[in-house]
Amino acid sequence: MNKLSIITVLSAAAVIVSCSDVKRTPGTVYMPDMAYSRAYETYADHSNLAEKGIHYNNMPVAGTISREEEMPFHVTKDEGTDTSHYFASKQVKSPVDSLSVTDAKEAERLYLINCGICHGTKLNGNGPLYNDGKGPYPVAPKNLVADPVVSVMPEGQMFYSVTYGKNKMGSYASQLSRKQRWMVIRYIKNQQMELKAKAAAPAADGTATTKK
């Protein structure tokens, strides 16, 4: 009897406590962006979003390549085993003949981000991804300054390969705008010329004995 009343009282207390309408504070939300939806309704009022702590500007992320910037290259991609377009691209002149100091810095930055990983910071085809054949990348990227073909490759043809990709090298059309691609190619050309000038310089003053 006694036992039964204790059980009754305890369970009644449990029911009352759990059903009480005491307001509890939810405490700190660990990731508010996850807890409260930032969902964006098309026709909703978008004014004063910043005041509400919502950072939404309706713009693509900085550096996004717009779709019309990606491809238009009047030399279209070769189909199958045809290489005529690849060779025709040799005739295409680069719109970027020289780089200002700022553009040269930017072109180098773009090269180091997009190409250096394979072609190397020295453009010698030995970037960290290849790493003398020990790296995870299975094929040797071209040595952009010493390869007999690439070191004299017309800019238009380089643009073709960078735009459409070449064998194991993918296309950079969606990562670099057309102007950026031409800038990177100008940067490579400048490096090639610098290296040629350096190689020629010692020979000119008669001190060079061996030629690489």
Ligand code: HEC
């Ligand atoms: C993932 C590694 C990788 C990256 C990153 C890469 N390349 Fe290459 N690249 C290669 C390989 C491999 C080849 C050799 C392709 C072949 O001829 O089979 C090559 C070849 C080339 C060639 C010679 C193309 C030809 O027609 O023979 C040029 C020019 C070139 N790359 C420029 C670039 C530029 C510019 C970038 C950056 C925008 C870049 N590459 C990024 C791997 C890479």
